[in-house]
C-alpha cells in the first residue's frame with residue numbers, strides 16, 4: 341500500500357498509529373457546483389482535498405507531527421448568486437444548512453471519539469463557512485458533555501492565506517475579491533495544476549463568457565432573479581489562468597495555513613488519553 345495522508349487510502353492500523361502520535365486531522369469541505377463550461381463540477385471538493393493533502397504533507401515535514409485528511413464533504417450549502425452563481429443553476433446540487441451542520445458535527449465528533457484532538461476544517465466553498473462553524477462548536481459541546489476534553493478545532497478557507505503580494509502579482513489588472521473568484525483565475529489555475537484532465541480552456545466561449553467580472557447588487561433576493569448571474573455561471577473571467585499561477589497559489593496558501601496551524605497546534609505535544 342502506498343504511503344498517503346488521505347484516510348481513504350490508509351489502513352486502520354496505520355491510521356491509529358498516527359493518532360497515537362497526536363495527528364492533526366484535516367476535514368475538507370467542498371461542493372458539487374457548476375463552474376462554467378470549462379471545468380468539471382467537482383472543483384470545490386477536489387481542490388480542497390488537494391490543498392488539505394498538500395498542507396498535511398507540509399505539517400508532517402515541518403515536524404508538527406503526522407497529519408491525516410478525512411474524506412471530503414463533497415456537497416455544499418446552497419450556492420449563493422453573489423459568490424457561486426446561485427443554487428437555481430442545473431448541476432449545482434446543494435445541501436440545506438442543517439444537513440451541513442450535522443455532517444460537520446458528526447465527522448468532528450467521531451474524530452474526537454477516536455482520539456483526535458487537533459482538527460482543521462478546511463473550507464473550499466464560500467457559502468459553507470458558518471454552517472461548519474456551528475457543527476464544529478456542537479461537536480465540542482457533545483465531546484465535553486461526554487467527558488472527552490482537550491479537543492480544538494481550527495476553521496479556515498484556503499484562499500484567505502494567499503497574501504497580498506501574491507494577489508498583486510497574479511492579478512495585475514486588479515483583484516475583484518474572493519467572492520467573485522467563482523470559476524475564475526484562482527480555481528481554474530489550481531485545477532490546471534491538480535486536475536488538468538478536468539479543465540478545457542478551449543471551452544471558454546467568448547460569446548458565452550460575457551459580463552465578467554459580474555456586477556451584482558449588494559443584496560440578495562428570493563426567488564432568485566436569474567438574469568443577475570452571467571450566462572456562463574462564472575463570476576470572473578478565467579482566461580488568464582495557468583498551471584504556473586496554480587503553483588504560486590498553492591505554495592502561498594499552504595505556507596500561510598502551515599503558519600496558522602503551527603500557531604494553534606504547535607505546542608500541544610502528543611495526544612493523551614482522557
Ligand SMILES: [Zn+2]
Pocket residue numbers: 375383384464465522523527
Ligand atoms: Zn468553486
